[in-house]
Amino acid sequence: MPAKAKLAREKKLSPSAAKLRLLKRLRCTLRFEKKAWESGAQLVAGVDEVGRGSLFGPVVAAAVILDPRYRIRGLRDSKLLLSERREVLAERIRAHAIAIAVAAVDAARIDQINIYHASRLAMRDAVLQLSPAADYLLIDALRLDCDHPQRPIIHGDALSASIAAASIIAKVERDRLVREWDPVFPVYGLASNKGYSTPHHIAALREHGPSPLHRQSFAPVWNAPIPQEVLGFMLQEEAPELSAEQLAEEAV
Numbered sequence: 425m426p427a428k429a430k431l432a433r434e435k436k437l438s439p440s441a442a443k444l445r446l447l448k449r450l451r452c453t454l455r456f457e458k459k460a461w462e463s464g465a466q467l468v469a470g471v472d473e474v475g476r477g478s479l480f481g482p483v484v485a486a487a488v489i490l491d492p493r494y495r496i497r498g499l500r501d502s503k504l505l506l507s508e509r510r511e512v513l514a515e516r517i518r519a520h521a522i523a524i525a526v527a528a529v530d531a532a533r534i535d536q537i538n539i540y541h542a543s544r545l546a547m548r549d550a551v552l553q554l555s556p557a558a559d560y561l562l563i564d565a566l567r568l569d570c571d572h573p574q575r576p577i578i579h580g581d582a583l584s585a586s587i588a589a590a591s592i593i594a595k596v597e598r599d600r601l602v603r604e605w606d607p608v609f610p611v612y613g614l615a616s617n618k619g620y621s622t623p624h625h626i627a628a629l630r631e632h633g634p635s636p637l638h639r640q641s642f643a644p645v646w647n648a649p650i651p652q653e654v655l656g657f658m659l660q661e662e663a664p665e666l667s668a669e670q671l672a673e674e675a676v
Contacts, residue, residue, distance in 0.1 A: 444503070447503070447504060447582045448504060450579060450583055451583070452500045452501070452582060452585055452588050453583070453584075453585060454492075454584075454586075456562050456575065456583070456584045456586075457490070457492070457562065457585065457586055460575070461492065463560075465559050465560035465573070466559060467489050467523070467556055467557065467558045467559045467560070468490075468558065468559075468560045468561075468562060469489045469551060469554060469560070469561050469586065469590075470487070470488050470489075470561075470562050470563075470580075470585070470586025470587035470588070471485065471486070471487045471488075471550065471551055471561055471562065471564065471568070471587065472485065472547070472564040472580070472581050472587050472590040473485040473486075473543045473546055473547055474486075474502065474591065474594040474595045474598045475594075475598050475618075475619070476539055476543055477620060477621070478602075478618065478619035478639075479619055479620065479621055479625065479629075479638055479639055479642050479644055479645055480531070480605075480619030480625075480637055480638050480639065481531060481601060481602050481605065481619050481637055482529055482530045482531065482534075482598070482601065483528065483529050483539065483543050484527070484528045484546065484594045484595075484597050484598035484601070485526070485527050485528070485543070485547040485549070485550040485590075485594055486524065486525065486526045486550055486591070486593035487547070487550040487551045487554050487558065487561075487590055488517060488521050488523070488524050488586055488590045488593055489522040489524075489554065489556075489586070490517075490520075490521055490522065490585060490586050490589055491520055491522050494520045496513065496516050496517060496520060496585070496589070498513060499585045499588040499589055499592070500581075500588050501579075501581040501582040501588055501591055502581065502592045502594070503581075503595075504582070505592070507599070510592050510596055511596060513589075513592050514593055514596040517589045518593075521589065522556070523554045523555055523556055523558075524554075524593060525551070525553035525555075526597050527546045527547075527549035528546060528597075528598075528601070529542040529543075529546045529549075530637075531638065531639045533545075535639060535640050535641040538641070539639075543566070544566055544568060547563065547566065547568055548568045548570055550590075551568065551570060558572060559572070560572065560573050560574070561573070562574070562575055562577060562580060562584050562586050562587055563575070563587070564576075564577065564579075564580035564587050564590075565578050565579075565580060598618070599618055602614050602615075602618045603615050603618075605637060609635045611628045611631075611632050612624075612628045612629075612632075612635070613628065621644055629644060629648040630648060630649060630650075631650070632650060633648045633649070633650030634646075
C-alpha cells in the first residue's frame with residue numbers, strides 16, 4: 425500500500441482504534457524489571473488498574489510481583505487478550521507469582537473523588553496489601569502516593585511483563601465482580617458489556633435509568649431521563665401491619 429494511502433487510512437481511525445493498533449505493535453518484555461533488578465531491587469511489582477472508562481461498578485487495581493526464575497509466556501495488555509486466554513494466564517500468574525494483591529474503589533467513592541484519584545487510590549491500596557512488600561514499582565502511566573521507588577511507564581501494560589500481569593489479574597477480577605451483578609440488573613447486559621458504554625447499555629440507561637451501582641458523575645449516567653433504580657434488597661423488608669386506629673391516624 426502506498427505511503428499516502430496508508431496515512432489517509434490511518435487518519436480515518438477513531439482514537440481508540442488507533443491506540444489499539446499501536447498497542448498491538450508494542451512488545452511486552454522484562455527489560456524494565458531487569459533495570460530495576462540491576463539497581464538493587466529484588467521485589468519488583470507491576471501495578472495497573474481496570475475499569476476506568478466503565479459506567480458501572482468499581483475500578484479495580486492489581487499489584488503483581490513476578491518470580492524472575494519463572495517466565496510466564498504470553499503476557500500482554502489484558503485489552504489485547506480474549507477472555508478465555510486471560511483466565512488461563514491469570515491462573516498461571518496466581519500459581520507462579522511471588523505476591524499478588526487486588527483492591528477496588530466502588531462507584532460511590534468514584535463519584536466523590538473522580539475516576540483519576542479513585543484509580544490511584546485503588547493502585548496504592550493494592551501495593552500496600554502485597555506480602556511480601558514490593559521494594560520497587562512499575563506503574564502504568566501514573567505515580568502513586570507512597571514511599572516506594574517507582575517508575576511510571578506510558579503504555580506500561582503493553583511493555584512491561586509485570587504490569588501486563590497486573591492488568592490481567594485486575595481485568596479477570598473486575599469482570600467477575602460485574603458478572604455477579606448481572607442477575608440483579610439484567611436490563612443493562614452487564615455480563616456482556618462489563619459496564620462499558622455499548623449501544624445496548626446506553627439504550628437501557630435511557631429506558632430504565634441508572635442503578636445505584638452506576639457512576640452517577642459520568643455523563644451517560646446522569647443524562648439518563650429516568651430516576652435511579654432502587655436495589656431490590658432495600659424493598660425486601662415487609663412493612664408492619666397497621667391497626668384500624670393507626671390507619672385512621674395515617675389518613676389524617
